[in-house]
Amino acid sequence: MEAAQAALLSWYETNARPLPWRISKVSAWEILLAEIILQQTRMETGLEYWERIRKEYPNPQSMAAKPQERLLQLWQGCGYYARARNLYKLACQLGSKPLPQTRDELLELPGIGTYTAAAVSSIAFGESVACVDGNVRRVISRLRAKHLTNKEVQINADQLLYTDRPGEWNQAIMELGSTICTPRKPKCVKCPLQPHCLATQTPTPEEWPASRKVKQKKVQATVLIIAGNGGLVLNEREGKILGGLWGLPYQEGENAQINLLNSLNIEDENITEIGQITHDFSHKKIQITVLLTSSKNHKLTNPRDVPLATLDRKVIALYESEAS
Numbered sequence: 001m002e003a004a005q006a007a008l009l010s011w012y013e014t015n016a017r018p019l020p021w022r023i024s025k026v027s028a029w030e031i032l033l034a035e036i037i038l039q040q041t042r043m044e045t046g047l048e049y050w051e052r053i054r055k056e057y058p059n060p061q062s063m064a065a066k067p068q069e070r071l072l073q074l075w076q077g078c079g080y081y082a083r084a085r086n087l088y089k090l091a092c093q094l095g096s097k098p099l100p101q102t103r104d105e106l107l108e109l110p111g112i113g114t115y116t117a118a119a120v121s122s123i124a125f126g127e128s129v130a131c132v133d134g135n136v137r138r139v140i141s142r143l144r145a146k147h148l149t150n151k152e153v154q155i156n157a158d159q160l161l162y163t164d165r166p167g168e169w170n171q172a173i174m175e176l177g178s179t180i181c182t183p184r185k186p187k188c189v190k191c192p193l194q195p196h197c198l199a200t201q202t203p204t205p206e207e208w209p210a211s212r213k214v215k216q217k218k219v220q221a222t223v224l225i226i227a228g229n230g231g232l233v234l235n236e237r238e239g240k241i242l243g244g245l246w247g248l249p250y251q252e253g254e255n256a257q258i259n260l261l262n263s264l265n266i267e268d269e270n271i272t273e274i275g276q277i278t279h280d281f282s283h284k285k286i287q288i289t290v291l292l293t294s295s296k297n298h299k300l301t302n303p304r305d306v307p308l309a310t311l312d313r314k315v316i317a318l319y320e321s322e323a324s
Helices: 002-015 028-038 043-056 060-064 068-075 082-094 114-125 134-144 150-160 166-179 256-264 310-323
Strands: 217-228 250-252 272-280 284-294
Touching (some): 028 043, 043 068, 068 082, 284 310
Parallel strands (some): 217 284
């Protein structure tokens, strides 16, 4: 095991991507921001959001001092908005108190799961805990050439952890999974762990770990754009996925159009269909019919003044292209 640890750390020192927090020292708060943003966002996309959000909120109290709506505006397009709402709750709960330094204490904060707690405590504070994300799971499953349970992966990660440099070790194994031990076409010949890996001795190392595909449900939906000189009809959404964001009148289901128009007391003859778009969530693919009507004494909002979900921004972009 010592040989494998030395090989991976040596590879990491030479090949690690020059991410901002690896180039210069950043605060534990900034590391937490990075971990939360990058959980479900690609690195090249997430870095832009990280820079934007850490600039506006250099510490938790600066975030708590502003309305949640401002954070959601900065988060627009990053997806999985529950992360932003939980981050805001975390900042409000911390106030002027420092960020906890241990995994167990971090786990008590809103929106912090096992992975994030271990990553922040090890990288920011040097706590000897192993973190497991999808990259780590893949590397360990291939090292053992086994389809491991979550518990078994964590046990193996704990055993492999280089306790003298836990933060660097966790980053190294995640970096390996992200750049070398990829889901498809792993670059085994370039891997520093190749001599220790059982999967690389087989014809199909990508067989491990077992696939965890989520089947998408196909959904029909209708969106109504009610437009006027002052903007559009927009309302604050509720629910776990898009709660806190603003959006256009929206309805899902086979009778979506009828139900939506009835709820707004709008007659069929007063609307125009301007097109269709599709939008994917992890659990469903939505086929959206976009309708347009004119405002009659409605309260209108400028879309640029409120945080919008990507779905609504796509619909508004369609409307603006049709209107131009």
